[in-house]
Amino acid sequence: MRQKWSCLALASIRITEFTSLKRYIHERRNIRKTGKMGLILTSIKRIRPKNIGCWLTDQISQPNRFRCLFLQRTAWGAFSIYSHIKRSNGKPKIAYSTKSKAENAAVDMTKKYGKPFTVYKCLFCDGWHVSQDPHGLPVQEKSTEAMALEKYAKKLTVQAMELDVEKVLSTAIPDLAPVYGGFRGRSLSSTKQLHAWNTMMEAGINQVIDLRADYTSDFYSELCRKSGISYFHYSVSYEEVEQMARLFPEFCRLIDNGRFYIACAMGLHRTDIALCTYWVFYAADKGIAPPEIRGYRRVDGHNTGKIMRILNALYKYWTTQNGKEPMPITVFRERKEIINELSKN
Ligand SMILES: [Zn+2]
Numbered sequence: 001m002r003q004k005w006s007c008l009a010l011a012s013i014r015i016t017e018f019t020s021l022k023r024y025i026h027e028r029r030n031i032r033k034t035g036k037m038g039l040i041l042t043s044i045k046r047i048r049p050k051n052i053g054c055w056l057t058d059q060i061s062q063p064n065r066f067r068c069l070f071l072q073r074t075a076w077g078a079f080s081i082y083s084h085i086k087r088s089n090g091k092p093k094i095a096y097s098t099k100s101k102a103e104n105a106a107v108d109m110t111k112k113y114g115k116p117f118t119v120y121k122c123l124f125c126d127g128w129h130v131s132q133d134p135h136g137l138p139v140q141e142k143s144t145e146a147m148a149l150e151k152y153a154k155k156l157t158v159q160a161m162e163l164d165v166e167k168v169l170s171t172a173i174p175d176l177a178p179v180y181g182g183f184r185g186r187s188l189s190s191t192k193q194l195h196a197w198n199t200m201m202e203a204g205i206n207q208v209i210d211l212r213a214d215y216t217s218d219f220y221s222e223l224c225r226k227s228g229i230s231y232f233h234y235s236v237s238y239e240e241v242e243q244m245a246r247l248f249p250e251f252c253r254l255i256d257n258g259r260f261y262i263a264c265a266m267g268l269h270r271t272d273i274a275l276c277t278y279w280v281f282y283a284a285d286k287g288i289a290p291p292e293i294r295g296y297r298r299v300d301g302h303n304t305g306k307i308m309r310i311l312n313a314l315y316k317y318w319t320t321q322n323g324k325e326p327m328p329i330t331v332f333r334e335r336k337e338i339i340n341e342l343s344k345n
Pocket of ligand 1 (some may be wrong): 083084085092093120123124125126127129243
């Protein structure tokens with residue numbers, strides 16, 4: 001008896017398979033015979049009207065909806081039966097029960113095939129399908145920087161009221177150290193340090209001071225702009241001493257505001273120079289203490305030659321520019337001597 005039933009069940013499966021295959025062949029023939037019109041008619045007959053609302057809501061929520069629906073009209077492909085079945089064998093495409101499951105699959109396929117994939121609500125079944133994205137950027141063209149911007153650049157909904165020093169220190173960025181109400185350390189723009197970006201913002205850093213003279217990418221300033229953080233490029237370079245002099249008042253103002261993150265690439269040498277210019281030509285007069293020297297240290301085999309070279313260039317530039325020294329030469333020498341002493345620590 002049991003055997004008989006199982007035979008029957010097997011037979012019924014065969015019949016179902018057979019009828020759907022038969023139907024497919026029949027439909028293919030129809031489509032071929034009647035061309036585009038046949039395809040449309042076959043498709044319309046099989047659409048489940050209850051899915052149209054969900055499909056439309058999803059299309060309208062897309063960022064490139066206008067292009068998909070009206071300019072290139074690729075979105076309307078969903079009304080073709082081939083959005084649900086494969087052209088090659090007529091079998092239904094893999095369907096995912098929810099949009100997020102389909103999106104996860106699309107991400108995996110994008111990684112696997114190196115081409116952009118997207119998801120859409122199927123009008124013919126209750127699921128979601130994945131297909132190649134005609135509007136997506138080729139994956140190879142999406143640079144690491146573009147991906148980093150997508151991942152890290154976000155504006156905070158709640159701004160910190162003051163700098164949370166412990167939180168900044170918890171990021172353990174190399175050569176991180178508090179200075180003048182802000183922080184110095186290795187540049188956050190490197191992929192190795194980006195993991196700390198969101199924590200820095202949450203901790204209350206609201207100003208980036210970038211000291212690299214040879215940095216030409218827009219990435220760091222873009223990251224700041226998109227995150228609602230101010231970006232100030234103050235190139236520290238002997239060749240650009242005129243520009244340093246011009247930007248100096250603004251640079252000092254930003255240091256006085258605190259809550260900045262100042263860095264060259266490593267956050268050591270140009271950072272020492274920048275902070276020394278701030279102290280020698282501005283902060284020392286206000287009774288503010290000199291900065292700790294962290295890059296040009298004697299123990300690390302360095303001397304303060306490069307700091308002095310820029311301090312001297314600025315002193316000379318302002319003297320010529322204003323017709324008088326920014327401070328008496330004796331005072332200037334004393335301050336330089338203090339920096340030399342600090343570099344020995
Ligand atoms: Zn489907």
